[in-house]
Amino acid sequence: MFKRKLTALEYMNPDSLNINDEKCFRELIVWLEDQKIRHYKIEDRGSLKAIDSKDWTSAYKQYLTALNCPVNPNDRPAVVDWLLGLSVRFEYADNAEKYKSETAENVRNRKQSAPKVVNTNPLDALDFQSPEFRDGVNRLAQQLNIACHPDHLVTLKAISKLIRTRLSAEALQNPGEVVHQGKAYPIFEADLGFETGDYVLNNAGKALRLMYIHDLRELQTKINECIVAVQTITANPKTDTRLGKVGR
Incomplete structure (x- = not known):
């Protein structure tokens, strides 16, 4: 104040x-x-x-x-x-x-x-709503085998996520850690647990349920990482034998 x-x-x-x-x-x-x-x-x-x-x-x-x-x-x-x-x-x-x-x-x-500061970042000059930008996003999505969303910015988010998880330097060095091998999960053959009366809605529900489970697993992984980090600090106390005590 x-x-x-x-x-x-x-x-x-x-x-x-x-x-x-x-x-x-x-x-x-x-x-x-x-x-x-x-x-x-x-x-x-x-x-x-x-x-x-x-x-x-x-x-x-x-x-x-x-x-x-x-x-x-x-x-x-x-x-x-x-x-x-x-x-x-x-x-x-x-x-x-x-x-x-x-x-x-x-x-x-x-x-x-006062002197004007010239921005040298070319991304700031882009028009994210222009037809050229929209077409470029959709072409890139096709190259990466990503389904195009009606909103090209949503498609761009999917492209960004794929690049970060599958095409990063770490992922390219160890592809087995990010690209799972084996038979694909039969998502549409699984039991939804409830019935909507509509085949398309049932399949959408199964997809959403699988995505929810994936998010829960990711959250659990982060929780486990936090627990391990805390245990690294608390499970190895320093001992001062002169005091006859255990602790930091």
Whole structure:
């Protein structure tokens, strides 16, 4: 919530500010006083800059009183927001002539004159809905013996999946691991488990059931891999015989 003001003030880490972190909060207060507000003389900032002192909270409250801060010192977000606003006001006052030239028109002109980034990726220039692209996808699907879907983008997804699973470098080196050998499963001869009364719907149901089982097997494989990975860590504890304990 403070990023824009911190950036304008050129704070070193505007993205990582955490006002709930005691050290981070105290360092911010000191930085604002040292760099932007400068209410105290340099020699009078010692107690505020002693962020590790047990008396820092008292010095912090005294500092807010000296600034006539209307916010409760315990309300950190409100305090930080008020101090940042005060710092921005002082920053503008110190450089008023510089910021007067920063009009909306000047900012707009700088944006228009900024160099344009030319994208060199040829894929970004493709028209995925053009007839030429659609025909190219369908011809590629025919070459790979993939049935063409009415939506050519769905066909493209099927082509991508086939290439990733069957035509990758790993798959080509070990084709036996991805291309299963043996007699094909008689999917349409299997029992569906229920009857729709329509032959075509029955076959569609059998295909969907087989796809569902395939997804379940893939999920189970990933679960097994996770279990093995966890067991690799937990099943081999280090033993410290000096302590007479087992564990990491």
